[in-house]
Each structure stands twice: as structure tokens, then as C-alpha cells.
Amino acid sequence: MEPPTGLPSVEDMTTVTASAEPAQATILRQLGVDSAYVLLGFPLALASFVILIAGLALGVGLMVTVIGLPILAGTLYLARGWADIERLRIPAVLHQPRVRPQYRSAETGASAWRRIFVPIADGQSWLDLAHGLGKLVVAVVTFVVTVVWWAGTIGGSLYWAYDWTLPQGDGNEGLNELLGLGDSAGARIGLNSAIGLFFLITLPIVVRGCALLQASFGRTLLTGVAEMRNRITVLEEQKRAAVSAEASALRRLERDIHDGPQQRLVRLAMDISRAQHQLATDPDAARRTLDEALTQTRDTLAELRALSRGIAPPILVDRGLPSALAALAGRGLIPVELTVDPELGTPVGRLDPAVENAAYFVVAEALTNVAKHSRATECWLTVTRADRKLSIAVVDDGEGGAHLSKGHGLAGIADRVRATGGTLTVISPAGGPTEVRAELPC
Structure with a gap:
């Protein structure tokens, strides 16, 4: 009842x-x-x-x-x-972790x-x-x-x-x-x-x-001085990581523009110049040249749109992180199974713009590495929020062997995560699978 x-x-x-x-x-x-x-x-x-x-x-x-x-x-x-x-x-x-300061020590042979x-x-x-x-x-x-x-x-x-054991009536009140x-x-x-x-x-x-x-x-x-020194050290590392991440992104953007749209624009200019000379002598050839120029224009616009998404995706600002990640997963060359905390898509659950940008670029670079280097056939992307932390897990069934060495794509992800005060863990044994897990404070 x-x-x-x-x-x-x-x-x-x-x-x-x-x-x-x-x-x-x-x-x-x-x-x-x-x-x-x-x-x-x-x-x-x-x-x-x-x-x-x-x-x-x-x-x-x-x-x-x-x-x-x-x-x-x-x-x-x-x-x-x-x-x-x-x-x-x-x-x-x-209820705080133990902090022991770094004492000065004498050099060897002193x-x-x-x-x-x-x-x-x-x-x-x-x-x-x-x-x-x-x-x-x-x-x-x-x-x-x-x-x-x-x-x-x-x-x-x-x-x-x-x-009852105490004496009473001794004259004291x-x-x-x-x-x-x-x-x-x-x-x-x-x-x-x-x-x-x-x-x-x-x-x-x-x-x-x-x-x-x-x-x-x-x-x-x-521990007060030690905590202050540790905090200064962490902030300096975050600053260096942010500078390194932005420098790497700018170098990659410059390389992509030079290798893609810039070359296409040069060819477009040459095609238009050739079409001008062909108009008087060979109109059919000039028409074919202009058709090729129009194709080059469309390809250039497509590459510019792709590059702009890497700089500041409008969907991230307008519709939030879940929609932006869904767009990333949909454009991937490898099937991506996406699981996102539904609270992140609500106006109340939206994160700080800096955290959303960092999360977006971490996922974008991780999926790019999966597509280029993992030889995977399937990928799983999970984004959850708990205990004031945003957890991102990118798992693929590839051949493994990924590491954080300088010059590899994961190094750029590590710099972005470290710049926000987060942590990055890579588990990638030989033969796979590979798991890239990032935790960002929010």
C-alpha cells in the first residue's frame, strides 16, 4: 500500500x-x-x-x-x-594534501x-x-x-x-x-x-x-611560501604551454594556408590571365579555362571554410560544445561514436568560453591524429562533467604506439590542456587500443 x-x-x-x-x-x-x-x-x-x-x-x-x-x-x-x-x-x-617546500641543498662535492x-x-x-x-x-x-x-x-x-559522592553542607554556597x-x-x-x-x-x-x-x-x-612558489611555477608552466600551443597553431595555420589556398589563388590568377589572352583567339579554350578557374574558386572557398573552423568555429559560440563536437564527429573520416553529457547543451550547463574552446580544439586535434596515424576503423568520444572537471576521452581501435614526444600531434594537445591547468593521459600500448584522456578544470 x-x-x-x-x-x-x-x-x-x-x-x-x-x-x-x-x-x-x-x-x-x-x-x-x-x-x-x-x-x-x-x-x-x-x-x-x-x-x-x-x-x-x-x-x-x-x-x-x-x-x-x-x-x-x-x-x-x-x-x-x-x-x-x-x-x-x-x-x-x-583536509589538504601535504606540501613540503624545496629546501636548499649543497652541490655535490661542497x-x-x-x-x-x-x-x-x-x-x-x-x-x-x-x-x-x-x-x-x-x-x-x-x-x-x-x-x-x-x-x-x-x-x-x-x-x-x-x-552523591560530593560533600554537602560545608558552608560553601x-x-x-x-x-x-x-x-x-x-x-x-x-x-x-x-x-x-x-x-x-x-x-x-x-x-x-x-x-x-x-x-x-x-x-x-x-607551507605558505612553498604553496606560493608551487603556484607561481604552475602558472609559469601554463603560460609557456599556452604560448607553445598558440605558436604551434599559428605555424600550422600558416603552413596550411601556404600549401592550400595560397597555391590555389596563384593558379586562379594564372588561369584568369590565360583566359584573357584566349578570348580573342580561342573562345572555347577560354571558356574551358574559366570553368577550371571556377572550380579552383570553389575548392579555395571550401579550404578557407575548413581553416576558419579551426580558428573559431561559429557553431561552438552559437550552439555550444555538444553541437560543435557533433559537427566534428560527423566530418571525421572514421566513424565516431559520440557521448556527451546532456547538461553541457543547456544554457545553465554551458562552460566558460575558454574551457569550451580548449575542449573543442583538444577533440579536434585528437580526432585528426586518429584519422592520420592510428589506422583505426572506429573511434569513441566521451565528454562528461563531474566534480568541477570536464573529462574528455578519445578511444580508437588502431594500432597504438602513440606518445607525447615533441613534434607529434599529441604534444600540441598536451600544451593546450596544460595551459588551462588540466591534465592529459595517453594509454597506447603496441597493437592498440589507444586512449587519450584529458581533464579540464571548469
Whole structure:
């Protein structure tokens, strides 16, 4: 029997319960992770502070002698070790991948003194030292707050279980009496249980805040500079890839124009000039020459249209990526089975123009390589969108052996994908099949 309208069915109630349980489990798991991170952070911070402050004071104090520099370098290496421990602990709290900066290293065959000066001249080593010394202040505050909230939660929530063991009537007024609730056992248990409930409800939020404060402090000093450098490196690589892709496209366009329309236009001019001379002496020959010129004109227009599609296909701008890819698949020399996420064809699901252009040219170049080099009889093109990524898969049943070496067609695809911040994977064993998979951020 169907449930009445407006009331949840058994399946709906089961679904809600099943979805609520993982959420509760996630909160409890994160509470345990955050609590362990904060509570363990205090002894680690205390130990690192004692060791590093002693090494720093000894190294600076003996700087006037030769011994001070090795001690200072050793202290910086110790700070690096404490920093690596913290970098291992941070991802569990911030849910971010572990990032370790690239430290300076001495070149092969460097002298002992050269190796000593390497950590001293490394800015990240001093940031590690600053973290090892400054973390104690943050660790003390977060440790105290976490311990107080856990104590309030446990003590208040379980007050009913041990109230009878506490001495009463010793002349001291409890909080319940100061608030005018009376001195009965029910008033004491009710007030302390309410306080415990408050601590219990706010415990995940407070502990999470303490963990984030401590982890963010560590991330700023230990990985912030490294992430900035990595980001700069990625942006530089994307810029180089974009320049390389555009340069390759311009060279290919110049070559195609030179080998195709330009040669046809030269011949067209020669045919028209010859027809002019033939008009007076041989009208039939002039008519045949003009017919050939008209054929050359049609062929030239067809090649120009093909080249214009490679520059900026109007169908991509007007009707979106699915229609543009369907047109590409329809013009292919090899049968292409096309599967596109239908959401991409809706106005709401349309991607950024830069992503659509990159996806279009990636597919166009991939299909061109399939037609020219794979010796395939069939091809499958799949385009899906999930997790803020556009996935493109081009699979053919050809002979395989494709690779990303410079000078091959796939190198141009790799440059375009890298320019958008995406990734390109080519799986092409000898004998096939070949799979070219690109992921573009959207």
C-alpha cells in the first residue's frame, strides 16, 4: 500500500536515517582527530620550544667563535625535523594534501663549511625555526580551551552519577544557590547537567576552531611560501604551454594556408590571365579555362571554410560544445561514436568560453591524429562533467604506439590542456587500443 500523500515512506525514512548516521560519524571522527591534534600539539610545541631556544641561544652566543655556526645550522636542521612532523599532522585537520617546500641543498662535492651555511641561507629554515618557537603560545591557548571544554562536557554531563559522592553542607554556597535555584540535589543536578549539555553541544565547534587555529598557524609558516612558489611555477608552466600551443597553431595555420589556398589563388590568377589572352583567339579554350578557374574558386572557398573552423568555429559560440563536437564527429573520416553529457547543451550547463574552446580544439586535434596515424576503423568520444572537471576521452581501435614526444600531434594537445591547468593521459600500448584522456578544470 502506498503511503498517504505528504507522509514519508519507509524507504524515505531509511534513506534519511542512513544519511544522518554518516554525518554523525563524520562529526565524531573529526572531533577525535581535532582533539588528538590539539592535545598532542602542546607537548610537541613545548619540546620543540625548549630544544630550539636552547640551540638558538647557544649558537648565537657562540657566534663569535667557530663553534657557533655549526650549532646554529644544527638547530635549523632540528627545526626542519619538527616542521616535518607538523606537516604530517596538518592534512588531517585542514583536509589538504601535504606540501613540503624545496629546501636548499649543497652541490655535490661542497666543503663542510659550505654545507653548514646552506640551512643558514635558506629562508624556509628560518620560518621553520619561527614556527617551532612561536607555536608554543598558540598551543597553550588551544590546549587550555580544549581541556576546559572536554572537562565541562564530561563533568557536567555525568554530574548526576557522582553528585552523591560530593560533600554537602560545608558552608560553601554552590552556583545553584547563588542563582536562587535552591540547595536541593535536583537543583544541583539540573544546573550542572545544563552546563554539561552546553559544553557538549559546543564541543565540536570549539575544538574544531582550536585545531584550525593551530593548523592554520603552522600552514602559514611551514607551507605558505612553498604553496606560493608551487603556484607561481604552475602558472609559469601554463603560460609557456599556452604560448607553445598558440605558436604551434599559428605555424600550422600558416603552413596550411601556404600549401592550400595560397597555391590555389596563384593558379586562379594564372588561369584568369590565360583566359584573357584566349578570348580573342580561342573562345572555347577560354571558356574551358574559366570553368577550371571556377572550380579552383570553389575548392579555395571550401579550404578557407575548413581553416576558419579551426580558428573559431561559429557553431561552438552559437550552439555550444555538444553541437560543435557533433559537427566534428560527423566530418571525421572514421566513424565516431559520440557521448556527451546532456547538461553541457543547456544554457545553465554551458562552460566558460575558454574551457569550451580548449575542449573543442583538444577533440579536434585528437580526432585528426586518429584519422592520420592510428589506422583505426572506429573511434569513441566521451565528454562528461563531474566534480568541477570536464573529462574528455578519445578511444580508437588502431594500432597504438602513440606518445607525447615533441613534434607529434599529441604534444600540441598536451600544451593546450596544460595551459588551462588540466591534465592529459595517453594509454597506447603496441597493437592498440589507444586512449587519450584529458581533464579540464571548469
